[in-house]
Amino acid sequence: MQVKKLAVLCSLAAASYVSPALADVTIGISLSATGPGASLGIPEKNVFALLPTQIGGEKVNFIVLDDATDPTMATKNARKLVSEDKVDVLVGSSTTPATAAIAEVANESATPQVTISPVSLPAERNKWVFRTPQQNSVMAAALVGHMKQNGVKTLGFIGFSDAYGEDWLTSVTAKAEAAGIKLVATERYARADTSVSGQILKLVSARPDAILVVGSGSPAALPQTTLVERGYKGQVYQTHAVANQAFLKVAGKAADGVIIPVGPVVVVDQIADSHPSKAMGKSLVTKYEEKYGAGSFSSFAGHAFDAWRLIEQAVPVALKSAKPGTPEFRAALRDALEGNKEVIASHGVYNMNANDHFGLDERSHVLVKIDSGNYKLIK
Amino acid sequence: MDIQIALLLAQDGITNGAIYALLALALVLVFAVTRVIFIPQGEFVAYGALTLVMIQAGTVPATLWLLLGAGVLAAAVDARGALASGQKGRLAGVLAWNVGYPAVLAALLYGLPLATLALPLQVLLALLVVVPMGPLMYRLIYQPIAAAPVLILLIVSVAVHVGMVGLGLLFFGAEGSRTPAFSEARFELGPMLVNGQTIWVIAASIVLIVALYLFFGRTIYGKALRATAMNRNGARLMGISPALAGRLTFLLAALIGALSGVLIAPITTIYYDTGFLIGLKGFVAAIVGGLASYPIAAAGAVLVGLLEAFSSFWASAYKEVIVFTLIIPVLLWRSFTSHHVEEEE
Numbered sequence: 001m002q003v004k005k006l007a008v009l010c011s012l013a014a015a016s017y018v019s020p021a022l023a024d025v026t027i028g029i030s031l032s033a034t035g036p037g038a039s040l041g042i043p044e045k046n047v048f049a050l051l052p053t054q055i056g057g058e059k060v061n062f063i064v065l066d067d068a069t070d071p072t073m074a075t076k077n078a079r080k081l082v083s084e085d086k087v088d089v090l091v092g093s094s095t096t097p098a099t100a101a102i103a104e105v106a107n108e109s110a111t112p113q114v115t116i117s118p119v120s121l122p123a124e125r126n127k128w129v130f131r132t133p134q135q136n137s138v139m140a141a142a143l144v145g146h147m148k149q150n151g152v153k154t155l156g157f158i159g160f161s162d163a164y165g166e167d168w169l170t171s172v173t174a175k176a177e178a179a180g181i182k183l184v185a186t187e188r189y190a191r192a193d194t195s196v197s198g199q200i201l202k203l204v205s206a207r208p209d210a211i212l213v214v215g216s217g218s219p220a221a222l223p224q225t226t227l228v229e230r231g232y233k234g235q236v237y238q239t240h241a242v243a244n245q246a247f248l249k250v251a252g253k254a255a256d257g258v259i260i261p262v263g264p265v266v267v268v269d270q271i272a273d274s275h276p277s278k279a280m281g282k283s284l285v286t287k288y289e290e291k292y293g294a295g296s297f298s299s300f301a302g303h304a305f306d307a308w309r310l311i312e313q314a315v316p317v318a319l320k321s322a323k324p325g326t327p328e329f330r331a332a333l334r335d336a337l338e339g340n341k342e343v344i345a346s347h348g349v350y351n352m353n354a355n356d357h358f359g360l361d362e363r364s365h366v367l368v369k370i371d372s373g374n375y376k377l378i379k
Numbered sequence: 380m381d382i383q384i385a386l387l388l389a390q391d392g393i394t395n396g397a398i399y400a401l402l403a404l405a406l407v408l409v410f411a412v413t414r415v416i417f418i419p420q421g422e423f424v425a426y427g428a429l430t431l432v433m434i435q436a437g438t439v440p441a442t443l444w445l446l447l448g449a450g451v452l453a454a455a456v457d458a459r460g461a462l463a464s465g466q467k468g469r470l471a472g473v474l475a476w477n478v479g480y481p482a483v484l485a486a487l488l489y490g491l492p493l494a495t496l497a498l499p500l501q502v503l504l505a506l507l508v509v510v511p512m513g514p515l516m517y518r519l520i521y522q523p524i525a526a527a528p529v530l531i532l533l534i535v536s537v538a539v540h541v542g543m544v545g546l547g548l549l550f551f552g553a554e555g556s557r558t559p560a561f562s563e564a565r566f567e568l569g570p571m572l573v574n575g576q577t578i579w580v581i582a583a584s585i586v587l588i589v590a591l592y593l594f595f596g597r598t599i600y601g602k603a604l605r606a607t608a609m610n611r612n613g614a615r616l617m618g619i620s621p622a623l624a625g626r627l628t629f630l631l632a633a634l635i636g637a638l639s640g641v642l643i644a645p646i647t648t649i650y651y652d653t654g655f656l657i658g659l660k661g662f663v664a665a666i667v668g669g670l671a672s673y674p675i676a677a678a679g680a681v682l683v684g685l686l687e688a689f690s691s692f693w694a695s696a697y698k699e700v701i702v703f704t705l706i707i708p709v710l711l712w713r714s715f716t717s718h719h720v721e722e723e724e
Contacts, residue, residue, distance in 0.1 A: 034545070036652065038553030161696050188696040192656045194647040197391040198691030198698075201384050218555040222648050225557075246554030250648050 024059040025088050025315055025324045028081030030102060031116070031304075032094035035069030036191045039217035039246055040094040043296070044116055044304035050287055051308050056316040058324070067093055071101035078105035088324050089333055091307050092116060094300070095216075096163040103129045110327060112334040114307040116300070118358070120167050126357055130337050132306040134240060134347065134365055135358040136164075139261040140171035142365050143212065143237050146259060146378075148179045152210045152235065155181050156203040158196070158223050159214030161188035168214040168239060184208050191219040200226040210234050216241030221251035228254040235259065240365070244298035248373050258370045259378070263347035265302040267368055270377040276363060281346040299347075306345040310352075310359075313343045388688040394577045394646065395660075396684025397584035398424075398639045402661025403668065403676040404591065405635040410670045411608035412628040414529050415521055418536040421658020422543040423509060423636025425651055428644035429547070430637075431505040432556040437494030441550035442508050443485055449515040450477040456519065477515075484508065498561065502641050506634070513633025514626040521629075522622055540655065547651035555648035558641075580642045587635065588677065600627060660687070660702065667709050679709075 029048060032041035048062050063085055067074035074093050081087045082105060090106055090113040093099045099119040106113035106128045118133040147155065155176055159165030165188060173183055185206040187199035200223060203211060211234060213223045220242045227236060238260045248255060264271045265281035272278070284305050288297045314336035322328035340359065343350040348364030368375040402420055409417040426442055433440040454477035461469040484507055493501070520539060524531065562575030595601040606614040607624040615621060639657075640649065647653075660683050667679025683702060690701040 034548050034553075036650075038548060042553055158695075189691075190699065192650070192653060193691075193698075194643065194653065194657060195391055195395055195688070196691065198388055198688050198693075199695045201387055202692050202695075205381075205384060218648055218650070221555070221557075244554075250555055250557055252557075 026061045028087030029064045030067045030077040030092040032069040033066040037069035037095040040300045043301040047304040074098035074101040078102040082109040116303045130357045132303045137171040142261045144175040154184045154208040156185045156208035156211040158187040212237045218246040218250045224251045225254040255370045265346040302346040309345040392685035392688030396681035399661045400677040400680035403664035403680045405632040406665040415532045418540040421654030424640035425654035427637030427640030428649040429551040447481045450481040453477045509637040510633045513629035517625045517629035551651045555650040558644040560645040
């Protein structure tokens with residue numbers, strides 16, 4: 001009797017586990033909630049707890065996995081999500097190397113992927129991959145524009161020795177050359193480095209007018225503090241990946257005067273009321289900080305939210321032509337994501353097309369100056 | 380490169396080298412006495428530094444709960460052992476050390492105005508929380524398998540390391556932190572500017588090394604540890620408890636680790652997983668010393684620090700590669716010069 005009951009319970013449990021995957025929209029998410037990328041992955045993960053569980057009357061299931069900032073783990077997660085959970089769309093990951101790993105699986109299994117990191121891929125592997133953050137080259141253009149305006153002639157570069165650093169180096173080199181700015185020194189460092197004195201000494205001895213530091217979160221603070229310690233007087237630029245409280249806290253006074261390009265949501269209180277992202281950004285920040293505490297919102301949470309916005313807009317379109325859980329639905333969803341037009345989100349407005357899977361334009365960034373731990377919009 | 384840059388790099392290299400030296404000494408010590416390749420050594424660096432950060436922020440450090448939990452577990456294990464062997468008299472002592480101490484510490488941490496205490500007191504509290512985890516770790520994890528082959532001890536070390544990093548993320552969060560410097564003083568020394576904190580690091584390392592030297596040369600416990608390191612069975616026959624030797628060793632290792640963390644927290648950003656890389660560089664230095672010689676390991680550590688500083692200047696993209704490649708020629712040279720002895724298992 002006991003055994004029979006158990007068997008019935010088990011089969012019930014199994015049935016209830018399997019059945020929703022058949023009809024509902026399933027979103028498979030792999031984020032770097034632990035490991036070196038955790039400062040990006042944690043706020044991103046937090047966002048998924050705030051989202052509605054329905055799109056146009058269709059129930060949405062979220063499966064959130066942690067890839068520990070490890071590309072191998074990210075691949076494993078993506079394979080599991082695709083083959084076992086039969087997800088309709090993959091979201092993630094937080095850092096560029098892990099995202100590139102998931103993109104492999106997305107292309108192979110013909111599943112659309114919305115990434116939260118600005119990964120650059122060759123054209124033939126770009127088909128299924130859409131990004132929410134600003135393309136590095138867009139941000140680089142914004143910074144170079146500011147440099148040109150302020151008479152910068154020579155630039156020094158220190159960046160992560162990974163895909164993020166490399167992508168920035170290529171972008172900024174091209175843009176700077178076009179603007180007549182000479183790159184006089186390039187140095188690399190790693191997230192886990194305990195000292196960057198050597199690199200900074202070399203940069204400073206090249207005497208550039210400005211220095212660009214390419215890092216993310218609190219690891220970007222070390223070059224910043226070392227530059228100040230070495231008495232560098234020129235303008236320091238950082239990238240949008242440092243727009244979180246941890247960077248401000250660790251860099252402290254050393255961050256004063258640094259200029260960074262950020263999405264409008266980061267300074268949502270300071271942007272003009274006419275900005276399309278103002279209302280949506282404001283409501284997201286309020287909701288997020290209500291749950292996770294004042295000052296906890298970071299730019300990365302905005303990127304994760306924007307991934308949801310893209311999917312939310314695309315799903316109703318795809319539902320018209322196919323049922324969730326099928327390859328046809330995944331293909332329709334991909335087409336719908338590519339067809340997304342004027343999707344208002346927290347970091348700007350998305351207009352995707354076959355050649356542009358980033359979708360953000362001039363409305364997606366503003367320049368801010370850090371002033372005693374706060375961002376000040378540069379008008 | 381001019382002389383000033385070279386001096387600055389050397390200063391940076393020696394500062395880091397001093398920390399690597401401390402860790403290398405701890406690694407050599409732990410390996411000599413217990414045959415454990417102590418991979419979690421670096422975690423004590425991060426735990427020490429980040430516990431201090433939490434105390435300075437005025438919050439009760441989360442590491443306290445790990446200490447309490449490990450203490451209760453150790454008390455249960457020891458009490459069971461004492462009861463089974465009929466030594467009821469030992470119970471009070473077991474409870475007092477394993478449960479009483481963390482409880483008193485918890486009361487202190489909750490009672491004191493942590494954020495406004497003087498820096499030396501904050502450091503002392505951080506050490507009081509982190510250091511006892513060393514002997515507790517030995518009691519709970521390594522003592523039951525003390526006779527296992529080196530390979531098993533190594534695998535267990537890897538497991539402990541992974542566990543501690545995970546707990547570190549839980550306790551301290553993903554973001555890095557820094558602490559204010561012990562001294563803001565700066566000295567002009569000829570053509571270069573020397574940081575107060577650099578002096579602190581180097582001085583503290585030297586003091587600690589001298590203290591260890593005196594401990595091993597002059598005290599009965601130190602001599603007991605040396606005897607155990609030389610010949611485990613022989614030491615046992617002379618009445619030296621291997622369990623006591625193990626705990627004492629881990630106490631020293633944890634102390635060295637946590638102190639290193641406190642010392643470097645003002646000069647670099649410490650993350651929950653920073654310890655591993657720092658520990659690994661200490662390990663390279665310990666390998667240079669053949670996991671046996673303290674002076675060579677210390678010299679190796681300074682070499683690693685200098686190599687790191689200068690390679691970060693000349694070829695920053697290959698810095699880690701250069702540092703870790705150092706192991707290969709050292710291992711080659713060691714395998715040619717020393718004759719191979721099979722360890723009896």
